[in-house]
Amino acid sequence: MAGHLYIVGTPLGNLGDMTPRALGILAGVDWIAAEDTRHSADLLRYFGLRGRLLSYHEHNWQERGPELLDALKAGKSVALVSDAGMPAISDPGQQLCDLCLLHAIPVRVVPGPAAATSALALSGLDSRDFRFIGFLPVKGRGRLLALDSLRHYEGTTILYEAPHRVLRTLEDLAQAGFGERTMSVCRELTKQYEEVRRATVAEHLLYFADTVPRGEFVLILAGPTAAERQAAADEQQQDLETSLLKALEQGLSDKDILERFGEASGLSRNRLKRRIRDLRDGLAKA
Secondary structure, three states, X not given: OOOOEEEEOEOOOOHHHOOHHHHHHHHHOOEEEEOOHHHHHHHHHHOOOOOOEEEOOOOOHHHHHHHHHHHHHOOOOEXXXXXXXXXXXXXXXXXXXXXXXXXXXXXXXXXXXXXXXXHXXXXXXXXXXXXXXXXXXXXXXXXXXXXXXXXXXXXXXXEEEOHHHHHHHHHHHHHHHHOOOEEEEEEOOOOOOOEEEEEEHHHHHHHHHHOOOOOOEEEEEOOOOHHHHHHHHHHHHHHHXXXXXXXXXXXXXXXXXXXXXXXXXXXXXXXXXXXXXXXXXXXXXX
């Protein structure tokens, strides 16, 4: 009979957040797959536990995953832990979970703290519609595309960032046109020096230009400002006007233009009809 994989949440920093269920699972499993075995050994030692630890992290998951799968198929139980918070969230634990599910290995969750949702709760920003994208790509086209995607998302965005890249990320956000957006910068969650700063991206940029970022960071970026929404609407309107004029110059009938642009225009059918008529009249007078 196959064993179970347990996804075990551990404290972000305050050891008082460790749950009794998590301690029971860690005490009872055959193996503990840890992001950093030394860190997890210290955690176990603090709670008077001993466990068989082996490493599982971003540099060895492709080799270690099949090994753990074989152990699980043989009936061994495995707990997966990260250095802090919930495994499988923006870390290679996701691949292990996926591998187990593909091979019908039971996977169970032992919930614990998560930096993303903890920071969102602290931010005071809209939590009805949000997305978590973890770490932005470090460079290249992937980073540019990720930044551009923020422009088209109406909700709140949760980002992770390393302290040595915080300033650069703020610079890139400001350069991408998000300087006036509200952002909550959360660091060292649940630890002695926990801090939440809420300001605009531009204001954070000025602050961290003079203050060295320290600790682990979660950035909570608000959705578009009223000015951004208006600018996007104006741009969309201009694009529509250009497309309608081009269609008219090509000799398309009003009916054909309505069929082509009706749904995408965002306008009612009657309003779009009037706009086409006005543009046609304008071309006739030109």
